[in-house]
Amino acid sequence: MPLDLDKIDDLNKTLFIHIQLLNVSRPSFIWNYFGHLYKNARKALDLDRIYCKVCFENIKEEYPDANFSSVRRQIGTYSAISGTGNMRNHLLAMHQITEAQAIKKTNKHIVSMFARNRDITSSSQLNEKHGHQLPLMCCKDLLSFSIVENKGFQDFLICNKIVNTKYDIPSRTTLSPLNLNKIYNACVDKTKEQIKLSTNYPTITCDA
Ligand SMILES: [Zn+2]
Incomplete structure (x- = not known):
């Protein structure tokens, strides 16, 4: 009842x-x-x-x-x-x-890293975009950053014209620590925002 x-x-x-x-x-x-x-x-x-x-x-x-x-x-x-x-x-x-606004609001930084910006044409902008997306992919899927040195992965990127040559693929050191730190900071900021909005006694689990 x-x-x-x-x-x-x-x-x-x-x-x-x-x-x-x-x-x-x-x-x-x-x-x-x-x-x-x-x-x-x-x-x-x-x-x-x-x-x-x-x-x-x-x-x-x-x-x-x-x-x-x-x-x-x-x-x-x-x-x-x-x-x-x-x-x-x-x-x-x-x-x-x-839904779109909700995602924008909560994942602002991460979404901007993933954003499909069709105006991006210069190779340096593309490199920067890949440099953000690849460490995010590694974090999400628990992959090693050395994936950028794997021949199969390199071929996949080249065959699909995501990069022209393997030298256009961001290096391990670009992925981590450089861009990993940016992702870390974005996630910390996002978590802080969520905690601010939460109740008096929030609990946090790290497995979601
Ligand atoms: Zn309401």
Whole structure:
């Protein structure tokens, strides 16, 4: 039996929406914005529903001392077992948030490293782009940086006209430490941003 929302008489300022990223390879972007309602880190008030954190944070700021039940109709609320389509629509309609924007916002640095910029023509710009993309690929797939010296990989890049000769492929030392450090810094910045937006007691796992 789902909890009666009108019985949640806690003050808004004492509650929060806990964003919990799903442990799946590609969780929908909506899970950056929807979560269960919590009173403290251990006590979920309502596991039957998921709430829009954007709505709730706005309401909480405006009415910190109001009861949750008095404002709950102004908060996007969905059954915990409903599909993500409605939540996606809510984000778009109520907050003008789309998947592309969400990615831009959270992965700004990394996306710019991956960006397909069709204006890039000069070989130095191409080298720079490959120099960013290759270490990112190595990090994501746990590959050794020495892949750039593998004949098969070099042939693949040359056959597909990604580079003209093997000398256009960034060297190991360009990949690491030079560009690896840039990726590290981008990831640290991104993590800091996420922690800033999180609850009082965030937990972090490094296996996602
Ligand atoms: Zn909302």
